[in-house]
Amino acid sequence: MEAILVPTDFSDNSKPGLRFAIRLAARNKAALVFAHIFQPKRPYTGDAEALKKADIAKAQLKLEAFIRKVYNSLKVEPGEYTCKILEGFKADITILDYCQNHPDIKLIIISTRGASFSNKILGTNTGNLITKSPIPVIAIPKDYRNKPLLNVLYATDLENLDEEFQRVLDFAKPRGLSIELLHFSSPSTLALEKNLRRDVLESKTGYPLTIRIEKNDSHHPMSKNLQQQIEKIKPSLVVLFTNQNRTFYERLFLSSMSEGLSFKSQTPLLVFKK
Template sequence: MKTILCPTDFSILADSAIHYAVKMATVFDASLILYHCFIPFESAFYPLNSTTQENLDTKTILTNHLTAIMNSIVDKNPSLSITIHVDQGPEGIKITEFCKKKKIDLIVMGTKGASGLKEKIIGSFTAEVMTKASCPVLAIPEKYKFKIPKKITYASNYHKKDKKVLSYLLEINKLFNATISILHVDKGIMAFTADEDFDKYKNTIENHFKDFEFSFKHITGENVAKIILEETVADKTDLIVINPFKRKGFWNRIFYASITKKTAYLITKPLLSIPVQ
Protein backbone atom coordinates (compact mmCIF):
# COMPACT_ATOMS: atom_id res chain seq x y z
CA MET A 1 0.00 0.00 0.00
CA LYS A 2 1.79 3.10 -1.26
CA THR A 3 -0.87 5.79 -1.75
CA ILE A 4 -4.01 6.54 0.27
CA LEU A 5 -6.67 8.98 -0.93
CA CYS A 6 -8.92 10.76 1.56
CA PRO A 7 -11.77 12.82 0.04
CA THR A 8 -13.14 15.61 2.23
CA ASP A 9 -16.07 18.01 2.12
CA PHE A 10 -14.67 19.84 5.19
CA SER A 11 -17.34 18.37 7.47
CA ILE A 12 -16.90 16.83 10.93
CA LEU A 13 -17.63 13.47 9.35
CA ALA A 14 -14.81 13.95 6.85
CA ASP A 15 -12.47 15.02 9.67
CA SER A 16 -12.96 11.61 11.31
CA ALA A 17 -11.90 9.93 8.08
CA ILE A 18 -8.86 12.22 7.74
CA HIS A 19 -7.65 11.39 11.25
CA TYR A 20 -8.08 7.69 10.47
CA ALA A 21 -6.33 8.03 7.09
CA VAL A 22 -3.35 9.75 8.72
CA LYS A 23 -2.98 6.84 11.14
CA MET A 24 -3.30 4.32 8.30
CA ALA A 25 -0.67 6.13 6.24
CA THR A 26 1.65 6.11 9.23
CA VAL A 27 1.15 2.38 9.91
CA PHE A 28 1.69 1.44 6.25
CA ASP A 29 4.38 4.08 5.60
CA ALA A 30 2.23 5.32 2.71
CA SER A 31 1.72 8.75 1.16
CA LEU A 32 -1.60 10.54 1.69
CA ILE A 33 -3.58 12.70 -0.72
CA LEU A 34 -6.32 15.01 0.57
CA TYR A 35 -8.94 15.40 -2.16
CA HIS A 36 -11.91 17.66 -2.82
CA CYS A 37 -14.14 17.95 -5.89
CA PHE A 38 -16.57 20.75 -6.71
CA ILE A 39 -19.11 21.40 -9.45
CA PRO A 40 -17.90 24.34 -11.59
CA PHE A 41 -20.23 27.31 -12.09
CA GLU A 42 -21.69 27.62 -15.57
CA SER A 43 -24.34 30.03 -16.84
CA ALA A 44 -25.52 31.25 -20.24
CA PHE A 45 -26.26 34.64 -18.61
CA TYR A 46 -22.60 35.31 -17.72
CA PRO A 47 -19.63 35.86 -20.04
CA LEU A 48 -17.25 32.91 -20.32
CA ASN A 49 -14.36 34.86 -18.78
CA SER A 50 -16.51 35.70 -15.74
CA THR A 51 -17.49 32.07 -15.06
CA THR A 52 -13.91 30.97 -15.64
CA GLN A 53 -12.63 33.50 -13.12
CA GLU A 54 -15.26 32.52 -10.57
CA ASN A 55 -14.27 28.87 -10.85
CA LEU A 56 -10.59 29.80 -10.48
CA ASP A 57 -11.45 31.79 -7.36
CA THR A 58 -13.43 28.86 -5.97
CA LYS A 59 -10.54 26.49 -6.65
CA THR A 60 -8.14 28.87 -4.89
CA ILE A 61 -10.36 29.06 -1.79
CA LEU A 62 -10.71 25.26 -1.65
CA THR A 63 -6.99 24.78 -2.20
CA ASN A 64 -6.30 27.11 0.72
CA HIS A 65 -8.68 25.09 2.93
CA LEU A 66 -6.93 21.84 2.03
CA THR A 67 -3.53 23.44 2.53
CA ALA A 68 -4.50 24.55 6.03
CA ILE A 69 -5.59 21.00 6.89
CA MET A 70 -2.41 19.58 5.38
CA ASN A 71 -0.20 22.00 7.37
CA SER A 72 -1.93 21.10 10.65
CA ILE A 73 -1.31 17.40 9.91
CA VAL A 74 2.35 17.96 8.99
CA ASP A 75 2.92 19.86 12.23
CA LYS A 76 2.02 16.70 14.17
CA ASN A 77 3.36 14.20 11.63
CA PRO A 78 6.46 15.77 10.05
CA SER A 79 7.61 12.51 8.41
CA LEU A 80 4.29 11.90 6.63
CA SER A 81 4.24 12.39 2.86
CA ILE A 82 1.07 14.36 2.14
CA THR A 83 -0.25 16.33 -0.83
CA ILE A 84 -3.57 17.92 -1.85
CA HIS A 85 -5.70 17.93 -4.99
CA VAL A 86 -8.79 19.91 -6.01
CA ASP A 87 -10.89 18.54 -8.88
CA GLN A 88 -13.94 19.93 -10.61
CA GLY A 89 -16.87 18.07 -12.10
CA PRO A 90 -19.28 15.31 -10.98
CA GLU A 91 -17.54 13.92 -7.88
CA GLY A 92 -18.70 10.35 -8.37
CA ILE A 93 -17.04 10.25 -11.78
CA LYS A 94 -14.01 12.40 -10.99
CA ILE A 95 -12.92 10.50 -7.89
CA THR A 96 -12.85 7.14 -9.70
CA GLU A 97 -10.98 8.68 -12.65
CA PHE A 98 -8.45 10.25 -10.31
CA CYS A 99 -7.89 6.95 -8.50
CA LYS A 100 -7.16 5.11 -11.73
CA LYS A 101 -4.86 7.86 -13.01
CA LYS A 102 -2.85 8.10 -9.78
CA LYS A 103 -2.99 4.35 -9.04
CA ILE A 104 -4.52 4.88 -5.61
CA ASP A 105 -4.24 1.81 -3.37
CA LEU A 106 -6.91 2.73 -0.83
CA ILE A 107 -9.69 5.32 -0.43
CA VAL A 108 -10.56 6.30 3.15
CA MET A 109 -13.94 8.04 3.45
CA GLY A 110 -16.32 9.06 6.21
CA THR A 111 -19.85 7.70 6.28
CA LYS A 112 -22.84 8.70 8.37
CA GLY A 113 -25.28 6.37 6.70
CA ALA A 114 -28.87 6.84 5.62
CA SER A 115 -32.18 5.13 6.29
CA GLY A 116 -35.78 4.98 5.13
CA LEU A 117 -36.84 7.54 2.55
CA LYS A 118 -33.52 9.40 2.83
CA GLU A 119 -31.69 6.22 1.80
CA LYS A 120 -33.83 5.85 -1.31
CA ILE A 121 -33.59 9.50 -2.34
CA ILE A 122 -29.98 10.50 -1.66
CA GLY A 123 -28.28 7.34 -0.46
CA SER A 124 -24.70 7.49 0.72
CA PHE A 125 -21.92 8.82 -1.49
CA THR A 126 -19.43 6.56 0.25
CA ALA A 127 -21.58 3.52 -0.56
CA GLU A 128 -21.76 4.64 -4.20
CA VAL A 129 -17.97 4.91 -4.39
CA MET A 130 -17.66 1.43 -2.88
CA THR A 131 -19.67 -0.10 -5.72
CA LYS A 132 -17.79 1.81 -8.45
CA ALA A 133 -14.17 2.20 -7.33
CA SER A 134 -11.52 -0.09 -8.79
CA CYS A 135 -9.50 0.03 -5.56
CA PRO A 136 -10.44 -0.85 -1.95
CA VAL A 137 -12.56 1.68 -0.06
CA LEU A 138 -12.50 2.01 3.73
CA ALA A 139 -15.60 3.64 5.24
CA ILE A 140 -15.13 5.25 8.66
CA PRO A 141 -18.16 5.96 10.89
CA GLU A 142 -18.52 9.40 12.42
CA LYS A 143 -16.19 10.04 15.41
CA TYR A 144 -14.63 6.58 15.16
CA LYS A 145 -11.07 6.63 16.50
CA PHE A 146 -8.29 4.63 14.92
CA LYS A 147 -7.10 1.43 16.53
CA ILE A 148 -5.24 -1.61 15.26
CA PRO A 149 -7.93 -4.22 14.52
CA LYS A 150 -7.69 -7.41 16.54
CA LYS A 151 -10.65 -9.15 14.91
CA ILE A 152 -11.65 -8.92 11.25
CA THR A 153 -14.84 -10.37 9.75
CA TYR A 154 -15.15 -11.02 6.02
CA ALA A 155 -18.78 -11.22 4.88
CA SER A 156 -18.59 -13.81 2.12
CA ASN A 157 -20.96 -14.96 -0.59
CA TYR A 158 -18.95 -18.17 -1.12
CA HIS A 159 -17.67 -16.91 -4.44
CA LYS A 160 -14.67 -18.44 -6.21
CA LYS A 161 -12.93 -15.05 -6.20
CA ASP A 162 -12.93 -14.98 -2.40
CA LYS A 163 -9.39 -16.35 -2.56
CA LYS A 164 -8.24 -13.10 -4.18
CA VAL A 165 -10.06 -11.01 -1.59
CA LEU A 166 -8.61 -13.03 1.27
CA SER A 167 -5.11 -12.87 -0.24
CA TYR A 168 -5.32 -9.08 -0.25
CA LEU A 169 -6.71 -9.10 3.27
CA LEU A 170 -3.89 -11.32 4.54
CA GLU A 171 -1.32 -8.91 3.09
CA ILE A 172 -2.87 -6.06 5.08
CA ASN A 173 -3.15 -8.27 8.14
CA LYS A 174 0.61 -8.80 8.27
CA LEU A 175 0.75 -5.47 10.08
CA PHE A 176 -2.36 -6.07 12.19
CA ASN A 177 -1.96 -9.74 13.14
CA ALA A 178 -5.71 -9.97 13.74
CA THR A 179 -7.93 -13.05 13.78
CA ILE A 180 -10.11 -13.35 10.65
CA SER A 181 -13.60 -14.82 10.61
CA ILE A 182 -15.50 -15.65 7.42
CA LEU A 183 -19.23 -15.02 7.80
CA HIS A 184 -21.85 -16.18 5.30
CA VAL A 185 -25.53 -15.28 5.54
CA ASP A 186 -27.76 -17.63 3.55
CA LYS A 187 -31.10 -16.07 2.56
CA GLY A 188 -32.65 -19.54 2.66
CA ILE A 189 -33.21 -19.79 -1.10
CA MET A 190 -30.79 -22.73 -1.34
CA ALA A 191 -31.11 -23.88 2.27
CA PHE A 192 -31.28 -27.58 1.30
CA THR A 193 -27.66 -27.41 0.01
CA ALA A 194 -26.36 -25.05 2.69
CA ASP A 195 -24.37 -27.63 4.67
CA GLU A 196 -22.84 -29.06 1.52
CA ASP A 197 -21.89 -25.58 0.23
CA PHE A 198 -20.37 -24.65 3.58
CA ASP A 199 -18.21 -27.79 3.79
CA LYS A 200 -17.03 -27.40 0.20
CA TYR A 201 -16.17 -23.72 0.68
CA LYS A 202 -14.42 -24.32 4.03
CA ASN A 203 -12.27 -27.10 2.56
CA THR A 204 -11.36 -24.93 -0.44
CA ILE A 205 -10.22 -22.02 1.73
CA GLU A 206 -8.34 -24.19 4.22
CA ASN A 207 -6.51 -26.04 1.45
CA HIS A 208 -5.58 -22.81 -0.31
CA PHE A 209 -4.44 -20.89 2.80
CA LYS A 210 -2.50 -23.50 4.75
CA ASP A 211 -0.45 -20.92 6.72
CA PHE A 212 -3.42 -19.07 8.22
CA GLU A 213 -6.30 -20.38 10.29
CA PHE A 214 -9.63 -18.75 9.51
CA SER A 215 -12.76 -19.26 11.59
CA PHE A 216 -16.08 -19.80 9.82
CA LYS A 217 -19.73 -19.00 10.57
CA HIS A 218 -22.68 -19.92 8.33
CA ILE A 219 -26.15 -18.67 9.32
CA THR A 220 -29.55 -18.24 7.65
CA GLY A 221 -31.68 -15.09 7.51
CA GLU A 222 -33.51 -12.74 5.18
CA ASN A 223 -31.97 -9.34 6.00
CA VAL A 224 -28.35 -9.97 5.04
CA ALA A 225 -26.98 -6.52 5.88
CA LYS A 226 -28.73 -6.42 9.27
CA ILE A 227 -27.45 -9.86 10.25
CA ILE A 228 -23.90 -9.00 9.22
CA LEU A 229 -23.99 -5.94 11.46
CA GLU A 230 -25.60 -7.78 14.39
CA GLU A 231 -23.09 -10.62 14.22
CA THR A 232 -20.07 -8.33 14.02
CA VAL A 233 -21.28 -6.27 16.97
CA ALA A 234 -21.90 -9.41 19.04
CA ASP A 235 -18.43 -10.87 18.43
CA LYS A 236 -16.67 -7.49 18.83
CA THR A 237 -15.34 -7.28 15.28
CA ASP A 238 -13.03 -4.29 14.71
CA LEU A 239 -13.14 -4.30 10.89
CA ILE A 240 -15.83 -5.59 8.52
CA VAL A 241 -14.72 -6.60 5.03
CA ILE A 242 -16.95 -7.09 1.98
CA ASN A 243 -16.57 -7.62 -1.75
CA PRO A 244 -18.85 -5.17 -3.66
CA PHE A 245 -19.85 -8.06 -5.92
CA LYS A 246 -19.64 -6.74 -9.47
CA ARG A 247 -21.74 -9.43 -11.14
CA LYS A 248 -23.01 -9.80 -14.67
CA GLY A 249 -26.73 -9.39 -15.12
CA PHE A 250 -29.04 -6.56 -14.10
CA TRP A 251 -30.76 -8.24 -11.14
CA ASN A 252 -27.53 -9.60 -9.69
CA ARG A 253 -25.95 -6.14 -9.81
CA ILE A 254 -28.98 -4.58 -8.13
CA PHE A 255 -29.16 -7.26 -5.42
CA TYR A 256 -25.49 -7.30 -4.44
CA ALA A 257 -25.04 -3.55 -4.75
CA SER A 258 -27.96 -3.06 -2.38
CA ILE A 259 -26.32 -5.28 0.26
CA THR A 260 -23.10 -3.29 -0.07
CA LYS A 261 -24.95 0.00 0.31
CA LYS A 262 -27.20 -1.09 3.15
CA THR A 263 -24.19 -2.36 5.08
CA ALA A 264 -22.38 0.91 4.52
CA TYR A 265 -25.44 2.90 5.63
CA LEU A 266 -25.68 1.18 9.00
CA ILE A 267 -22.11 0.49 10.13
CA THR A 268 -20.72 1.48 13.50
CA LYS A 269 -17.33 -0.10 12.75
CA PRO A 270 -14.95 0.55 9.82
CA LEU A 271 -16.06 -1.21 6.63
CA LEU A 272 -13.53 -2.19 3.99
CA SER A 273 -14.73 -3.08 0.49
CA ILE A 274 -12.27 -5.01 -1.67
CA PRO A 275 -13.25 -5.17 -5.36
CA VAL A 276 -12.03 -8.15 -7.35
CA GLN A 277 -12.32 -8.23 -11.13
Protein backbone atom coordinates in the same frame (compact mmCIF):
# COMPACT_ATOMS: atom_id res chain seq x y z
CA MET B 1 4.67 3.65 -3.40
CA GLU B 2 1.00 2.74 -3.17
CA ALA B 3 -1.34 5.61 -2.37
CA ILE B 4 -4.68 6.02 -0.60
CA LEU B 5 -7.23 8.60 -1.77
CA VAL B 6 -9.15 10.32 1.04
CA PRO B 7 -11.93 12.75 0.00
CA THR B 8 -13.14 15.53 2.31
CA ASP B 9 -15.79 18.24 2.11
CA PHE B 10 -14.26 20.15 5.06
CA SER B 11 -17.05 18.96 7.37
CA ASP B 12 -16.64 17.43 10.82
CA ASN B 13 -18.33 14.31 9.43
CA SER B 14 -15.41 13.79 7.07
CA LYS B 15 -12.80 13.86 9.84
CA PRO B 16 -13.23 10.22 10.99
CA GLY B 17 -12.23 9.08 7.50
CA LEU B 18 -9.19 11.36 7.51
CA ARG B 19 -8.06 10.19 10.95
CA PHE B 20 -8.54 6.52 10.04
CA ALA B 21 -6.57 6.97 6.80
CA ILE B 22 -3.68 8.71 8.57
CA ARG B 23 -3.34 5.91 11.13
CA LEU B 24 -3.75 3.16 8.52
CA ALA B 25 -1.17 4.69 6.18
CA ALA B 26 1.34 4.91 9.02
CA ARG B 27 1.21 1.13 9.49
CA ASN B 28 2.71 0.35 6.09
CA LYS B 29 4.13 3.71 4.97
CA ALA B 30 1.50 4.36 2.30
CA ALA B 31 1.19 7.80 0.71
CA LEU B 32 -2.03 9.75 1.21
CA VAL B 33 -3.84 11.93 -1.31
CA PHE B 34 -6.34 14.20 0.41
CA ALA B 35 -8.87 15.41 -2.14
CA HIS B 36 -11.61 18.03 -2.20
CA ILE B 37 -14.11 18.15 -5.05
CA PHE B 38 -14.43 21.69 -6.41
CA GLN B 39 -17.94 22.20 -7.78
CA PRO B 40 -18.48 25.69 -9.26
CA LYS B 41 -21.60 27.13 -7.65
CA ARG B 42 -21.90 30.28 -9.73
CA PRO B 43 -21.59 31.26 -13.38
CA TYR B 44 -18.40 33.20 -13.98
CA THR B 45 -18.55 36.44 -15.96
CA GLY B 46 -15.76 38.57 -17.31
CA ASP B 47 -12.45 36.75 -17.09
CA ALA B 48 -14.14 33.48 -16.14
CA GLU B 49 -11.01 31.35 -16.23
CA ALA B 50 -9.06 33.69 -13.95
CA LEU B 51 -11.94 33.86 -11.46
CA LYS B 52 -12.27 30.11 -11.39
CA LYS B 53 -8.53 29.68 -10.88
CA ALA B 54 -8.72 32.08 -7.94
CA ASP B 55 -11.53 30.05 -6.35
CA ILE B 56 -9.57 26.83 -6.85
CA ALA B 57 -6.50 28.42 -5.27
CA LYS B 58 -8.59 29.43 -2.23
CA ALA B 59 -9.93 25.89 -1.97
CA GLN B 60 -6.36 24.55 -2.14
CA LEU B 61 -5.26 26.73 0.77
CA LYS B 62 -8.34 25.76 2.76
CA LEU B 63 -7.68 22.05 2.15
CA GLU B 64 -4.04 22.30 3.21
CA ALA B 65 -4.99 24.14 6.41
CA PHE B 66 -7.79 21.66 7.15
CA ILE B 67 -5.44 18.68 6.81
CA ARG B 68 -2.78 20.33 9.00
CA LYS B 69 -5.38 20.78 11.75
CA VAL B 70 -6.33 17.09 11.55
CA TYR B 71 -2.69 16.03 11.87
CA ASN B 72 -2.22 18.43 14.78
CA SER B 73 -5.29 17.04 16.54
CA LEU B 74 -3.83 13.53 16.28
CA LYS B 75 -0.42 14.69 17.49
CA VAL B 76 1.33 12.56 14.88
CA GLU B 77 4.19 13.41 12.55
CA PRO B 78 2.82 13.67 8.98
CA GLY B 79 3.96 11.02 6.56
CA GLU B 80 3.99 11.45 2.79
CA TYR B 81 0.85 13.20 1.60
CA THR B 82 -0.47 15.62 -1.00
CA CYS B 83 -3.57 17.81 -1.18
CA LYS B 84 -5.50 17.85 -4.45
CA ILE B 85 -8.42 19.96 -5.65
CA LEU B 86 -10.43 17.92 -8.16
CA GLU B 87 -12.89 19.80 -10.33
CA GLY B 88 -16.18 18.09 -11.13
CA PHE B 89 -19.95 18.29 -10.75
CA LYS B 90 -20.45 14.84 -9.19
CA ALA B 91 -18.07 13.87 -6.42
CA ASP B 92 -18.21 10.10 -6.96
CA ILE B 93 -17.60 10.33 -10.71
CA THR B 94 -14.77 12.82 -10.20
CA ILE B 95 -13.11 10.55 -7.65
CA LEU B 96 -13.39 7.48 -9.90
CA ASP B 97 -12.01 9.39 -12.88
CA TYR B 98 -9.03 10.52 -10.82
CA CYS B 99 -8.33 6.97 -9.63
CA GLN B 100 -8.54 5.65 -13.18
CA ASN B 101 -5.89 8.15 -14.28
CA HIS B 102 -3.68 7.47 -11.25
CA PRO B 103 -3.04 3.71 -10.98
CA ASP B 104 -0.94 4.22 -7.85
CA ILE B 105 -4.22 4.77 -5.94
CA LYS B 106 -4.97 1.34 -4.46
CA LEU B 107 -7.59 2.28 -1.85
CA ILE B 108 -10.27 4.90 -1.18
CA ILE B 109 -11.18 5.84 2.39
CA ILE B 110 -14.29 7.97 2.85
CA SER B 111 -16.58 8.91 5.73
CA THR B 112 -20.27 8.17 5.52
CA ARG B 113 -22.89 10.32 7.17
CA GLY B 114 -26.00 8.15 6.70
CA ALA B 115 -28.65 8.57 4.06
CA SER B 116 -32.36 9.05 3.56
CA PHE B 117 -34.43 6.41 1.75
CA SER B 118 -34.32 8.32 -1.52
CA ASN B 119 -30.59 8.91 -1.25
CA LYS B 120 -29.99 5.21 -0.66
CA ILE B 121 -31.74 4.47 -3.94
CA LEU B 122 -30.25 7.27 -6.02
CA GLY B 123 -26.90 6.94 -4.30
CA THR B 124 -24.81 8.96 -1.91
CA ASN B 125 -21.16 9.56 -2.72
CA THR B 126 -20.09 6.74 -0.41
CA GLY B 127 -22.81 4.37 -1.62
CA ASN B 128 -22.01 5.11 -5.25
CA LEU B 129 -18.31 4.48 -4.70
CA ILE B 130 -19.05 1.17 -2.97
CA THR B 131 -21.19 -0.02 -5.87
CA LYS B 132 -19.04 1.37 -8.71
CA SER B 133 -15.40 1.54 -7.69
CA PRO B 134 -13.05 -1.06 -9.22
CA ILE B 135 -10.61 -0.46 -6.36
CA PRO B 136 -11.41 -1.21 -2.69
CA VAL B 137 -13.33 1.34 -0.61
CA ILE B 138 -13.30 1.71 3.17
CA ALA B 139 -16.39 3.46 4.53
CA ILE B 140 -15.89 5.06 7.95
CA PRO B 141 -19.00 5.80 10.08
CA LYS B 142 -19.42 9.48 10.93
CA ASP B 143 -19.46 8.70 14.68
CA TYR B 144 -16.42 6.42 14.54
CA ARG B 145 -13.77 6.96 17.19
CA ASN B 146 -10.23 5.79 16.59
CA LYS B 147 -9.47 2.38 18.07
CA PRO B 148 -6.47 0.06 17.77
CA LEU B 149 -6.58 -1.86 14.48
CA LEU B 150 -6.30 -5.50 15.51
CA ASN B 151 -8.50 -7.78 13.40
CA VAL B 152 -10.69 -8.03 10.32
CA LEU B 153 -13.94 -9.96 9.99
CA TYR B 154 -14.27 -11.35 6.46
CA ALA B 155 -17.89 -12.28 5.69
CA THR B 156 -18.09 -14.71 2.78
CA ASP B 157 -20.56 -16.77 0.79
CA LEU B 158 -17.63 -19.18 0.11
CA GLU B 159 -17.80 -18.64 -3.65
CA ASN B 160 -14.40 -17.74 -5.13
CA LEU B 161 -12.99 -18.24 -1.63
CA ASP B 162 -9.34 -18.73 -2.63
CA GLU B 163 -9.23 -15.57 -4.73
CA GLU B 164 -11.14 -13.46 -2.21
CA PHE B 165 -9.18 -14.69 0.79
CA GLN B 166 -5.92 -13.84 -0.95
CA ARG B 167 -7.09 -10.25 -1.42
CA VAL B 168 -8.11 -10.05 2.25
CA LEU B 169 -4.72 -11.49 3.19
CA ASP B 170 -2.90 -8.96 0.98
CA PHE B 171 -4.62 -6.20 2.96
CA ALA B 172 -4.37 -7.67 6.46
CA LYS B 173 -0.90 -9.24 6.50
CA PRO B 174 1.25 -6.12 5.83
CA ARG B 175 -0.69 -4.33 8.57
CA GLY B 176 -0.41 -7.17 11.08
CA LEU B 177 -4.17 -7.73 11.36
CA SER B 178 -5.63 -11.11 12.33
CA ILE B 179 -8.39 -12.56 10.14
CA GLU B 180 -11.67 -14.15 11.17
CA LEU B 181 -13.75 -15.76 8.42
CA LEU B 182 -17.53 -15.66 8.88
CA HIS B 183 -20.04 -17.68 6.86
CA PHE B 184 -23.79 -18.04 7.29
CA SER B 185 -24.77 -21.65 6.65
CA SER B 186 -27.63 -22.47 4.27
CA PRO B 187 -28.74 -25.56 2.31
CA SER B 188 -27.30 -24.10 -0.89
CA THR B 189 -23.79 -23.81 0.57
CA LEU B 190 -23.46 -27.16 2.38
CA ALA B 191 -21.15 -28.60 -0.28
CA LEU B 192 -18.86 -25.57 -0.04
CA GLU B 193 -18.88 -25.76 3.76
CA LYS B 194 -17.64 -29.37 3.69
CA ASN B 195 -14.54 -28.24 1.82
CA LEU B 196 -13.87 -25.35 4.21
CA ARG B 197 -10.92 -26.32 6.39
CA ARG B 198 -8.88 -23.94 8.50
CA ASP B 199 -5.71 -26.04 8.30
CA VAL B 200 -5.86 -26.12 4.49
CA LEU B 201 -6.31 -22.36 4.21
CA GLU B 202 -3.55 -21.73 6.72
CA SER B 203 -1.24 -24.11 4.87
CA LYS B 204 -1.94 -22.36 1.54
CA THR B 205 -1.46 -18.87 2.86
CA GLY B 206 0.96 -19.34 5.74
CA TYR B 207 -1.25 -17.09 7.87
CA PRO B 208 -3.35 -18.04 10.90
CA LEU B 209 -7.09 -17.43 10.91
CA THR B 210 -10.29 -18.24 12.74
CA ILE B 211 -13.37 -19.71 11.04
CA ARG B 212 -16.86 -19.05 12.32
CA ILE B 213 -19.93 -20.70 10.71
CA GLU B 214 -23.32 -19.43 11.86
CA LYS B 215 -26.80 -20.62 10.95
CA ASN B 216 -28.55 -18.15 8.71
CA ASP B 217 -31.74 -16.78 10.27
CA SER B 218 -34.06 -16.56 7.27
CA HIS B 219 -36.53 -14.45 9.25
CA HIS B 220 -34.08 -11.55 9.12
CA PRO B 221 -32.30 -9.94 6.18
CA MET B 222 -28.69 -11.00 5.83
CA SER B 223 -27.53 -7.50 6.75
CA LYS B 224 -29.20 -7.80 10.17
CA ASN B 225 -27.68 -11.25 10.78
CA LEU B 226 -24.28 -9.84 9.92
CA GLN B 227 -24.77 -6.79 12.09
CA GLN B 228 -25.55 -9.03 15.07
CA GLN B 229 -22.28 -10.90 14.54
CA ILE B 230 -20.36 -7.63 14.20
CA GLU B 231 -21.73 -6.48 17.56
CA LYS B 232 -20.78 -9.84 19.09
CA ILE B 233 -17.27 -10.18 17.62
CA LYS B 234 -16.37 -6.46 17.66
CA PRO B 235 -13.85 -6.53 14.80
CA SER B 236 -11.71 -3.53 13.89
CA LEU B 237 -12.83 -3.79 10.28
CA VAL B 238 -15.47 -5.74 8.33
CA VAL B 239 -14.57 -7.00 4.84
CA LEU B 240 -17.16 -7.74 2.16
CA PHE B 241 -17.10 -8.49 -1.56
CA THR B 242 -19.95 -6.92 -3.51
CA ASN B 243 -21.45 -7.69 -6.90
CA GLN B 244 -21.57 -4.39 -8.76
CA ASN B 245 -23.46 -5.72 -11.79
CA ARG B 246 -26.97 -4.95 -10.57
CA THR B 247 -29.75 -3.15 -12.42
CA PHE B 248 -31.55 -0.09 -11.03
CA TYR B 249 -34.52 -2.25 -10.02
CA GLU B 250 -32.29 -4.73 -8.21
CA ARG B 251 -30.77 -1.84 -6.29
CA LEU B 252 -34.25 -0.53 -5.50
CA PHE B 253 -35.81 -3.77 -4.22
CA LEU B 254 -32.81 -5.91 -3.27
CA SER B 255 -30.36 -3.52 -1.65
CA SER B 256 -26.68 -4.47 -1.66
CA MET B 257 -25.73 -5.76 1.78
CA SER B 258 -22.42 -3.89 1.73
CA GLU B 259 -24.00 -0.61 0.66
CA GLY B 260 -26.73 -0.95 3.27
CA LEU B 261 -24.27 -1.72 6.05
CA SER B 262 -22.25 1.38 5.23
CA PHE B 263 -25.19 3.44 6.54
CA LYS B 264 -25.82 1.41 9.71
CA SER B 265 -22.66 -0.14 11.10
CA GLN B 266 -20.43 1.67 13.57
CA THR B 267 -17.51 -0.45 12.36
CA PRO B 268 -15.38 0.56 9.34
CA LEU B 269 -16.34 -1.41 6.26
CA LEU B 270 -13.88 -2.48 3.55
CA VAL B 271 -15.58 -3.41 0.29
CA PHE B 272 -13.93 -5.19 -2.63
CA LYS B 273 -15.46 -5.66 -6.06
CA LYS B 274 -16.28 -9.32 -6.75
